[in-house]
Amino acid sequence: MKQELNKSLLRAVQYHYIDGTFEFTFSGLCLVLAAFFYVQAKLPESLISTILMWLFVLIIPSGSILINRLVNRFKEKVTYPRTGYLSYQKPKGVNKAVKTGFAMGVTAIIGGLVAAIITGSPQALDWMPGLTSFVFAFVFAWIGFRSSLPRFLLLGFLLLLSGVLLSVTGFGNILGLSLFYAIAGLLLLVSGALTLRVYLLRNPRDVEEQDGF
Amino acid sequence: MASDAGDFSSVDRLVHEPSRAVILSVLAVVESADFVYLKRETGLTSGNLSTHLSKLEAAGYVDIEKTYRGRMPLTLCRLTPEGRLAFENYRVQLMEFVRNTRE
Numbered sequence: 001m002k003q004e005l006n007k008s009l010l011r012a013v014q015y016h017y018i019d020g021t022f023e024f025t026f027s028g029l030c031l032v033l034a035a036f037f038y039v040q041a042k043l044p045e046s047l048i049s050t051i052l053m054w055l056f057v058l059i060i061p062s063g064s065i066l067i068n069r070l071v072n073r074f075k076e077k078v079t080y081p082r083t084g085y086l087s088y089q090k091p092k093g094v095n096k097a098v099k100t101g102f103a104m105g106v107t108a109i110i111g112g113l114v115a116a117i118i119t120g121s122p123q124a125l126d127w128m129p130g131l132t133s134f135v136f137a138f139v140f141a142w143i144g145f146r147s148s149l150p151r152f153l154l155l156g157f158l159l160l161l162s163g164v165l166l167s168v169t170g171f172g173n174i175l176g177l178s179l180f181y182a183i184a185g186l187l188l189l190v191s192g193a194l195t196l197r198v199y200l201l202r203n204p205r206d207v208e209e210q211d212g213f
Numbered sequence: 214m215a216s217d218a219g220d221f222s223s224v225d226r227l228v229h230e231p232s233r234a235v236i237l238s239v240l241a242v243v244e245s246a247d248f249v250y251l252k253r254e255t256g257l258t259s260g261n262l263s264t265h266l267s268k269l270e271a272a273g274y275v276d277i278e279k280t281y282r283g284r285m286p287l288t289l290c291r292l293t294p295e296g297r298l299a300f301e302n303y304r305v306q307l308m309e310f311v312r313n314t315r316e
Contacts, residue, residue: 009242011254076282084250085287086243 013147015086019079019199021071023155023192028067030185032059037178044174082203125173129180133163136184155191159184221310227272228303232257233265237292237300240275245291266290274299 016022036052036059043049052059091099140156143149162183166176228234232255239254240246246254252262269275274296278289292300 008238008254012239012242015250080247080249080282081285082249083253085247085282085289086250087245089242089244 010148012086012088014149015083016088017143017147017149017152017195018083019075020192020195021074021079023188023195025064025067025071027185027188027192029060029063030181030188032063034178034181034185037174037181041174041178078200082205126170126176127167128173129163129171129176130167131163132177132180133160133166136160136163151191151195155187158187162187221306224306225299225303227268227274228299230265232261233269234300234303236262236265236269237274237296237303240290240292241297241300245278245289248288248290251290269296272296272299 036056039046039049039052090096137156137160140152140159144152144156163180166180166183171179228237235255236251236257239251248259248262248266251257251266252259255262257265266275266277270277272295273293276291276293278291280287280289
């Protein structure tokens with residue numbers, strides 16, 4: 001029975017990634033960041049660069065809200081009518097505090113490490129794509145193991161490879177970052193599109209499930 | 214052995230039915246799920262699923278909210294605290310039974 005319950009939990013986790021919208025969300029953010037760093041690299045002293053720099057703190061949260069809304073809209077139109085709606089249990093009490101603390105701790109450690117490396121050696125900035133790809137690979141590997149979906153392990157590996165290759169081939173920090181985010185955005189876009197295609201083929205509209213209660 | 218069987222005979226018969234146990238196992242790991250998701254996960258027909266959900270609702274194990282998404286009817290199901298407890302007790306009893314009857 002425990003096994004059955006674990007299977008139910010795993011299937012509920014996998015359901016979150018069933019239609020590729022997770023990759024589209026991540027891809028959108030990566031492409032916005034790619035554009036941001038490209039402007040920083042190509043027009044470092046320009047007005048647009050300064051404005052974008054000041055707006056940077058707004059880019060991630062506003063982009064996330066916008067993309068979240070689009071994803072919800074998409075799921076309401078495409079996913080829920082085909083394979084159903086599911087809401088996940090939110091962590092409560094100690095569990096929530098532990099998860100928040102863990103996320104903050106990991107962020108602080110990564111931030112501290114990056115700051116220490118850059119302060120110790122300015123040339124280390126050239127390794128920013130590599131370091132960023134390492135964080136991405138860690139996140140995708142975690143998602144892959146948690147959901148038992150191998151495509152995330154492959155994505156993590158490809159992102160790590162592209163980040164390290166960009167660093168080794170000597171792309172400067174900002175342009176390298178821009179290229180890394182562009183590659184990440186495109187890879188995720190392709191993965192999301194393939195996942196969505198498979199999902200739509202397996203759950204065609206003409207056999208759309210109906211609420212028959 | 215007789216006493217093990219005796220303990221197990223006190224199992225909640227409402228939960229101790231394969232289809233209902235599967236429904237509860239799906240609902241136990243989520244906040245709520247709609248009828249379409251439950252149907253897909255359990256592999257039951259609409260009629261069967263409706264019947265089992267009605268029984269679970271009548272026992273106070275499942276809370277059913279009937280609403281609309283746009284113009285489409287939406288049936289949202291969630292486990293009540295009583296349902297969660299009943300399912301947890303059932304799991305404990307089942308595991309106990311298996312452990313005690315191991316060769």
